Amino acid sequence: MDRSSSSPFRAAGMLRGLAWDVGLPLVAYYGLHLLGVGDWTALLAATLLAGVRIVVGMVRERVLNPFATVMLVVFGLGVLLALVTGDAEFVLLKNSIITGAVGLVFLATSLVGRPLTLAASKSFQPERAAEIDEQYRTNPGARHAHRLSSTVWGAGLLLEALVRVPLIYALPISVMVGVSEALSVVTFGALIGWNIWYARRATRRLSSS
Structure with a gap:
């Protein structure tokens, strides 16, 4: 097993994706807010911009992988509900709906079928998609790493979703937009850090055996 097989995600790709996911909605929201929107x-525009990024990624990869499909379906439902309610708090609450739903899918796929981290890895590293599939098919260590990682990511995302909900109704909207994105950064940073630690630990155990 090499390091790539023991780590479902690569930190560099995840961090680039996180920077875009966080940066685009923040710039859109606060930019429109400064213009008096x-x-x-402003929240709906920022949300739709984030959705466009998901679609662009799918078009670029020319494949509808399970990770992108889950994100797009949950994202679309959240936007639809936000349009129906017309409530700014609910637009923010959509983040918890998306995060919590994706967290549950991570947990479910760690128990049944192929872990969602497998599709997520290929989404963040499309140039290595065939290699990642082959590692999962032939390497028991890679399969264990994906199932464990899917469990950890699912639990982490679900916890983030639950923490965000009371904050939405306790803080002003303009403050909560920044807090919500900061919460995402902290959560994803911690999960990426865990992946790096796990990869290094697995590599050390392999080299010492």
Whole structure:
């Protein structure tokens, strides 16, 4: 087993994706807010911009992988509910709905079928998709790493979703937008850090055996 097989995600790719996921909505929201646009409209515009990024990624890869499919379906449902309610708090609550739903899918796929981290790895590293599939098919260590990682990511994302909900109704919208993105950064940073630690630990155990 090499390091790539023991780590479902690569930190560099994840961090680049996180920077785009966090940066685009923040710039859109606060930019529109400075122009005098209301909270609900600015939040919805930022949300739709984040959705466009998902679609662009799918078009670029020319494949509808399970990770992108889950994100797009949950994302679309969240936007639809936000449009129906017309409530700025609910637009923010959509983040928890998406995060929590994706966390549950991570947990479910760690028990049944192929872990969602497998599709996520290929989404973040499309140039290594065939290699990642082959490692999962032939290497028991890679399969264990994906199942464990899917469990950890699922639990982490679900916890983030639960923490965000009371904050949405306790803080002003303009403050909560930044807090929500900061919460995402901390959560993803911690999960990426765990992946790096796990990869190094697995590599050390392999080299000493």
